[in-house]
Amino acid sequence: MGFAGLSLYSQAVLLFAGLIALTSFLMLGQSRLVRLVLVFAVQGMLLAATTAMVAGVLDFPHLYISAGLSFLLKGILIPVMLHRLIHRLGLHRELDTIEHPARVTMGGAFLMVFSYYVSLPVVAHSPLVTLNAIAVSLAVVLLGMLLMITRRQAVAHVVGFMSIENGLFFAAVVSTYGMPMVVELGVAADVLVAAVVFGVFFFQIRESIDSLDVDRLSKLSEADKS
Amino acid sequence: MIAAYLILLIPLAGMAILGLMADSRRAGRINIRCNAWALAASIWLAVDVLVRGPRLSSGQMLYIDSFNVYLVVLTAFVGLTTSIFSGPYMAHEEETGRVNARRLRLYHSMYQGFMLAMYLVLTTNNMGVLWVAMEGATLATVLLVSLYRTPESVEAAWKYFILCGVGIALALFGTVLLYFAAEQKLGVGGNALLWTVLHENAGALEPTIMRLAFVFLLVGYGTKIGLVPLHNWLPDAHSEGPTPMSAILSGLLLNDALYAVVRCKMLVDGSLGTDMAGYLMMGFGLLSFLVAALFLHRQTDIKRLFSYSSIEHMGLMTFAFGVGSSWATFAALFHMTTHSLTKSAIFVTVGHAAQLAGTQRMDRIRGLILTQPAIGWGLLIGTVAIAGFPPFGVFASEFLVLVATMRDYPWLTPLLLVGIGVAFAGLFRHLHPVVYGDIPENQKPISANLMGVMIHLALVLWLGLSIPGFLGNWFSQATQLISGASPL
Numbered sequence: 001m002g003f004a005g006l007s008l009y010s011q012a013v014l015l016f017a018g019l020i021a022l023t024s025f026l027m028l029g030q031s032r033l034v035r036l037v038l039v040f041a042v043q044g045m046l047l048a049a050t051t052a053m054v055a056g057v058l059d060f061p062h063l064y065i066s067a068g069l070s071f072l073l074k075g076i077l078i079p080v081m082l083h084r085l086i087h088r089l090g091l092h093r094e095l096d097t098i099e100h101p102a103r104v105t106m107g108g109a110f111l112m113v114f115s116y117y118v119s120l121p122v123v124a125h126s127p128l129v130t131l132n133a134i135a136v137s138l139a140v141v142l143l144g145m146l147l148m149i150t151r152r153q154a155v156a157h158v159v160g161f162m163s164i165e166n167g168l169f170f171a172a173v174v175s176t177y178g179m180p181m182v183v184e185l186g187v188a189a190d191v192l193v194a195a196v197v198f199g200v201f202f203f204q205i206r207e208s209i210d211s212l213d214v215d216r217l218s219k220l221s222e223a224d225k226s
Numbered sequence: 227m228i229a230a231y232l233i234l235l236i237p238l239a240g241m242a243i244l245g246l247m248a249d250s251r252r253a254g255r256i257n258i259r260c261n262a263w264a265l266a267a268s269i270w271l272a273v274d275v276l277v278r279g280p281r282l283s284s285g286q287m288l289y290i291d292s293f294n295v296y297l298v299v300l301t302a303f304v305g306l307t308t309s310i311f312s313g314p315y316m317a318h319e320e321e322t323g324r325v326n327a328r329r330l331r332l333y334h335s336m337y338q339g340f341m342l343a344m345y346l347v348l349t350t351n352n353m354g355v356l357w358v359a360m361e362g363a364t365l366a367t368v369l370l371v372s373l374y375r376t377p378e379s380v381e382a383a384w385k386y387f388i389l390c391g392v393g394i395a396l397a398l399f400g401t402v403l404l405y406f407a408a409e410q411k412l413g414v415g416g417n418a419l420l421w422t423v424l425h426e427n428a429g430a431l432e433p434t435i436m437r438l439a440f441v442f443l444l445v446g447y448g449t450k451i452g453l454v455p456l457h458n459w460l461p462d463a464h465s466e467g468p469t470p471m472s473a474i475l476s477g478l479l480l481n482d483a484l485y486a487v488v489r490c491k492m493l494v495d496g497s498l499g500t501d502m503a504g505y506l507m508m509g510f511g512l513l514s515f516l517v518a519a520l521f522l523h524r525q526t527d528i529k530r531l532f533s534y535s536s537i538e539h540m541g542l543m544t545f546a547f548g549v550g551s552s553w554a555t556f557a558a559l560f561h562m563t564t565h566s567l568t569k570s571a572i573f574v575t576v577g578h579a580a581q582l583a584g585t586q587r588m589d590r591i592r593g594l595i596l597t598q599p600a601i602g603w604g605l606l607i608g609t610v611a612i613a614g615f616p617p618f619g620v621f622a623s624e625f626l627v628l629v630a631t632m633r634d635y636p637w638l639t640p641l642l643l644v645g646i647g648v649a650f651a652g653l654f655r656h657l658h659p660v661v662y663g664d665i666p667e668n669q670k671p672i673s674a675n676l677m678g679v680m681i682h683l684a685l686v687l688w689l690g691l692s693i694p695g696f697l698g699n700w701f702s703q704a705t706q707l708i709s710g711a712s713p714l
Contacts, residue, residue: 121434122406134403141399145392157388164395172402176409179402180419182287183354187398190361194391197368201384208377217381220462222521 009057013174016050017136020170021112024143027163028108031096033155037082040159044074047166051173063178069188070169078162078195085199086155089206096153104150108143115139133174140167154205154212158198165191227283229271230290233298233345236264240338250320250330254313257334261309264341265302272299276696282351286420289351292703293559297485298348300563304477304570305341307678311574312337312470314675318581319468324374333373333468339366340474347482353419356486357394357401360450363479364390371467382462389459390449397446397486403439404493407431421489428496436497443490444506450483452537453544454514464533465586469577472529476536477570481562484540488547492708495550507548512641514541519645522652527586528576531656532569535612538649539565542642546627551634552711557626559701560693564619564686565612571682572608575601578674583666588656592663598671604679606661611686613650619689 006014023043030036048071055063086092098104115138122134144167147160165187172179179187202212209216240260247253272295275281280291290298316333319325325333343366346359364387372383401419408418411430417423424431445456452460464472487507494503518538525531539561546558578601583591595602611618624646632639688694693701705713 118438121438122403134406138399141395148388148392154384161388161391161395164392168395168398168402171399172405176402176406179354179405180352183352183358183419186355186358187361190358190365193365194361197365197387200369201372201380201387204372204375204380205384208375208380214384217377217384219378220381220385220466222524 009053012053013050014132016046016053017132017170017174020046020050020166021136021139021143024140024163024167025105025108027159028104028143028147028150029098029101031098033086033094033096033153034083034092036156036159037079037086040082040163041075041079043163043166044070044079047170047173048075050170051178054173054177058177060177062181063173065181066169066173066178066184069184073188073191074162074166077192081195081199082155082158085202089202089212091153091155091212094153096151096156098150104146108146111142111146112139115142130175134171137167137171137174140164140170143167152213152215154202154214157214158195161198162191162195227281227288229267229274230281230283230288230349232267233264233271233302233349234342236260236267237338237342237345241335241342244338245331245335247331247334248327250327250334251313251317253331253334254309254316257337258306258309258313260338261302261306261341264345265299265306268295268299268302271295276700282422286351286417286422287355288349289420289422290349291707292700293488293707294348294485296559296697296700296704297481297562298345300566301341301344301348301478301482304566305344305474307682308470308473308477308570308574309337310678311473311577311675312468314673315470315577315581316468318672325468329373333370336366336370337470337474340479342366344478344482348485351421353401353404353421353424353489356489357398360397360447360483360486361391361394363482364394364450367463367467367471367475367479370471371463373468373471374466376466379466382459382466386459386463389456393449393456394446396442396449400439400442400446400490403435403442404490407435407439407497421493424493425496428493431493431497433498436494437502440490440494440503441506444487444503444510447483447486447490448510448544451480451487451540451544452514453510453541454517454537457514457518457537460537461530461533464536465527465529469529469573469580472533473570473573473577476533476573477566480536480540481566484543484547484562487544488708491547501550504548504550507544508635509548511541511543511545511548512638514538515545516541516641516645516648519649519652522649523655525656526588528580528588528591528656528660529573529586531588531653532572532576532612535649535653536565536569538645539569539612542624542627545642546630547708549630549634550709551630552705552709552713553626553633554630555709556701556705556713557623557630559704560626560689561620561623564623564689567682568608568611568618568620568686571679571686572605572612574679575604575608575676578672578676579605579660582672582674583669588660590666591660592669593665594661596665597669598674600676601674602661604676604683605657607683608679609653609657611683613653614646617687617690619686622690622693
């Protein structure tokens with residue numbers, strides 16, 4: 001791949017894609033909740049920066065609104081909310097145990113390769129940058145899921161969930177220059193409501209099982225209880 | 227088109243008013259009124275579409291054709307009858323202290339919020355807005371699943387939220403890919419996500435990207451349909467939430483998620499020109515159908531039992547839409563109607579039965595016919611109908627699915643027959659002692675309003691005996707639209 005031959009814009013998009021993927025990996029290995037939320041905020045800001053850059057360079061003014069929304073919601077509002085909830089629930093000193101951290105990271109690397117493989121058919125019809133964008137955003141989505149699978153803390157699940165949304169927005173911004181405005185606003189509203197509902201749930205879960213370890217939510221299953 | 231806007235505005239206003247309404251009994255009545263108005267508006271819309279054909283609103287935001295208009299009427303109808311049941315039911319729950327006035331306010335407001343999301347899913351022309359509304363439906367119902375605040379209900383709600391949230395995120399990825407494919411042909415702009423525009427230009431869309439997009443869309447919306455192996459949230463959410471919620475989740479949400487998948491399939495079929503989408507739907511549908519039928523046997527909770535039955539029927543419909551011939555599509559549309567009517571009636575009856583026995587565990591509910599004949603017979607007839615016995619509508623639609631399968635994929639018919647048999651056995655081994663059997667000591671009749679149940683079951687019976695002309699005409703128009711051929 002001749003990276004030097006690409007336009008500055010494409011190189012910048014690739015840089016941002018790389019950084020966002022990096023934050024996803026950082027989240028995967030971060031066992032302290034406060035830092036996890038911090039890394040998530042950085043990811044949100046990177047997403048906002050990418051959006052703003054696309055808006056500026058390619059002259060899509062409506063993307064500025066999207067960038068502002070990402071910045072406010074993903075970069076500030078939701079992380080601050082999670083941070084305050086962590087303090088209110090007294091979780092800021094707690095370490096979330098990650099079992100087999102090395103295997104989890106290897107799994108993450110495998111998901112990255114897998115995402116590139118899945119995105120290959122797309123590349124035949126579009127420039128190189130799109131391949132990277134779609135592959136990275138798919139990887140961010142899958143890494144978010146991996147994060148949710150490997151953690152037991154409800155807060156970590158929410159961070160994983162929101163990071164999946166980040167991945168989707170990155171795909172939308174870089175490959176299709178944002179979704180239509182009405183969709184963009186609708187999705188932002190959904191994310192905001194979801195964040196509030198998650199906050200309500202933290203308290204409900206703690207009330208019912210006296211901790212936020214969601215592994216202990218195991219009353220309802222089809223497995224035989226012996 | 228005024229009717230289409232009304233359908234969206236009525237629940238929106240209802241949501242706001244009920245959010246401010248402190249008196250829960252009055253809120254229940256207002257909830258019924260909102261749904262009645264919405265039903266009136268939907269009938270107005272249906273007549274409009276029947277007379278003047280598909281309608282596109284100015285600004286192209288809403289699109290109504292014969293496929294979605296009948297689902298709008300069905301949604302409004304089930305919403306109304308369930309809300310009539312919900313009033314006294316929730317009042318009883320308040321008396322027994324399971325919910326307080328504040329939670330009831332949330333409940334009534336979100337009932338309308340859910341209806342709004344459902345109408346928006348059905349009427350919108352924009353695939354992105356469809357996604358937003360689908361996610362909105364989750365958000366509206368998730369706090370209702372944990373309304374009773376028991377450990378089980380909180381767990382069910384959390385599972386529902388996480389699983390559906392992640393699932394539907396994949397559908398958003400599919401929507402982005404869809405937009406990506408469309409944009410290359412149609413240019414940047416808001417029109418590239420409009421279903422009508424996409425459908426017109428389906429042939430020009432890039433097949434490789436569309437194939438990838440459909441996989442994500444199917445998995446995403448499939449989570450909401452409750453397709454195996456993404457079905458885990460469904461029995462939990464149905465069994466732990468308040469019963470009116472179970473009735474509308476099962477009768478409406480699942481249908482509307484399937485509607486979204488079928489809309490996507492119409493686009494992908496136009497682009498690919500192969501049966502790839504159909505095969506995927508057949509596979510997932512058949513798997514759900516068989517797995518759910520087996521799971522029916524090991525249930526102990528009566529609401530869980532019927533939610534597995536919902537998965538089974540949704541699997542059958544997905545399968546039938548996947549087969550894709552005109553007969554199969556007709557059968558699937560018909561089955562959507564009969565299942566929705568029957569299942570919501572069953573959940574209403576089950577709700578009464580659970581209140582009467584004070585538990586949802588089937589080994590503690592006994593002798594319903596002796597305790598309160600109306601509930602006992604209602605449950606028995608409902609189950610006979612849902613198990614696919616003649617002369618009820620579900621029999622007719624399942625029979626049509628079988629005939630359609632026999633025409634195109636004869637080797638799959640034994641599997642379907644076995645599944646139907648296994649499901650029948652699973653339902654009746656549990657239901658027989660519940661309906662007959664000896665009455666336990668503290669089981670007393672309660673005041674029950676079974677009007678809605680009777681109307682639903684009577685309609686299902688009518689549909690089983692003869693499909694009224696205008697409805698048949700409607701189904702065949704929708705079939706023509708989806709499969710491209712007329713069934714008659």
